[in-house]
Amino acid sequence: MTAVEDEVRRIEADAAPTRFARGWHCLGLAKDFQDGKPHQVLAFGQKLVVFSGEDGEVNVLDGYCRHMGGDLSQGTVKGNNIACPFHDWRWGGDGRCKEIPYARRVPMRARTASWPTLVQDGMLFVWNDPQGNQPPEDVTIPRIAGATDENWTDWTWYTTVIEGANCREIVDNVVDMAHFFYIHYSFPTYFKNIFEGTTATQFMEGTGREDVARPQNTGSNAPKSLGNSSVAAYHGPSFMIDDLTYHYEDGDIQSVLINCHYPIDSNSFVLQYGVIVEKKPGMDDAEANELARKMGDFIRLGFEQDVTIWKNKARIDNPLLCEEDGPVYQLRRWYEQFYVDVDDVTDEMTDRFEFEIDTDRPNEAWKREVAENIAAREAASSDQGQPV
Numbered sequence: 001m002t003a004v005e006d007e008v009r010r011i012e013a014d015a016a017p018t019r020f021a022r023g024w025h026c027l028g029l030a031k032d033f034q035d036g037k038p039h040q041v042l043a044f045g046q047k048l049v050v051f052s053g054e055d056g057e058v059n060v061l062d063g064y065c066r067h068m069g070g071d072l073s074q075g076t077v078k079g080n081n082i083a084c085p086f087h088d089w090r091w092g093g094d095g096r097c098k099e100i101p102y103a104r105r106v107p108m109r110a111r112t113a114s115w116p117t118l119v120q121d122g123m124l125f126v127w128n129d130p131q132g133n134q135p136p137e138d139v140t141i142p143r144i145a146g147a148t149d150e151n152w153t154d155w156t157w158y159t160t161v162i163e164g165a166n167c168r169e170i171v172d173n174v175v176d177m178a179h180f181f182y183i184h185y186s187f188p189t190y191f192k193n194i195f196e197g198t199t200a201t202q203f204m205e206g207t208g209r210e211d212v213a214r215p216q217n218t219g220s221n222a223p224k225s226l227g228n229s230s231v232a233a234y235h236g237p238s239f240m241i242d243d244l245t246y247h248y249e250d251g252d253i254q255s256v257l258i259n260c261h262y263p264i265d266s267n268s269f270v271l272q273y274g275v276i277v278e279k280k281p282g283m284d285d286a287e288a289n290e291l292a293r294k295m296g297d298f299i300r301l302g303f304e305q306d307v308t309i310w311k312n313k314a315r316i317d318n319p320l321l322c323e324e325d326g327p328v329y330q331l332r333r334w335y336e337q338f339y340v341d342v343d344d345v346t347d348e349m350t351d352r353f354e355f356e357i358d359t360d361r362p363n364e365a366w367k368r369e370v371a372e373n374i375a376a377r378e379a380a381s382s383d384q385g386q387p388v
Helices: 168-174 285-312 328-339 360-383
Strands: 023-029 039-043 046-052 058-062 076-078 081-083 097-099 117-120 123-128 156-163 186-196 199-208 225-235 239-248 251-265 268-277 353-357
Touching: 023 039, 023 156, 023 239, 023 251, 023 268, 058 117, 156 285, 168 199, 168 225, 168 285, 168 328, 186 328, 186 360, 199 328, 251 285, 268 285, 328 353
Parallel strands: none
Antiparallel strands: 023 123, 039 046, 039 251, 046 058, 076 081, 117 123, 156 268, 186 199, 186 353, 199 225, 225 239, 239 251, 251 268
């Protein structure tokens, strides 16, 4: 008989779900869709068309015309309607065909799917529900005060397509304290999670690794970074607001980081993230925007490393965890509520849950590693006759 400690741990993994999460999903900055042109968006396993008409309203419809299957994203915006390039059938934002130029009347059943939308704080959201229900009044995206405040910058926005991974991979990061050291060059000195209702929050404080250069400081004459404080909350399955404060020798810089995604299909998704920064006294718009760009570029480095991991890792439903890995299973139980019918959401998925990780042991090990890296670098520089 094989002893327990000698048993081989098997990776268990079901296929990624073909059902897509119920909730609000951010498609990007609203202004990018408000140019009077149709835009193709591949999301939720299908093609959508996004357009705004003369009234300025942003609309999302199924991408194919219900007449003969024309691609509406290749059509033309006429008035407040999207006109199919095949036969010029004109569809309104409510999904009804409004006009057929060559026909005496519009067929009674000329309806296509219209997706609920929300434009808020400069971003466009679309509501997905496999059951076809409208968004409940109590399921909302919180307002971001800085997004409409002239004392803050505009959004610095990034978009990337992730092929070969399900979007659950990025949500797992909510509880993954250790990856911040290895991927994002940070010492998490405080780390706590709270899940409740449709919100999953991560509280973190950290300092930078001294053995890794901070690109946002390079060439900027920026003061020394003392670390950061973060309160990052997923509101629903795919939209995170991170109230992120960077601490410097000459004071704090307040910023908001958006981390959001929407699924293309079960094995790919679009990752988007954006940054706004509060302007410090005496800082002009150009300086503030450059600071936001540097922060965004540094965050992008971390996401790019995440992407490399996601594309090459195995999907695993039974991760083998240690004490410092955080409440992965509890997070996934919270996340499951968005993939089942509303009537099948259980209290176990939504009841308040709190978990704080003891960061003392990890930081002891990581500080030794950083010290060894610095010593090795200094020794190498000395051997080459370079100043340390």
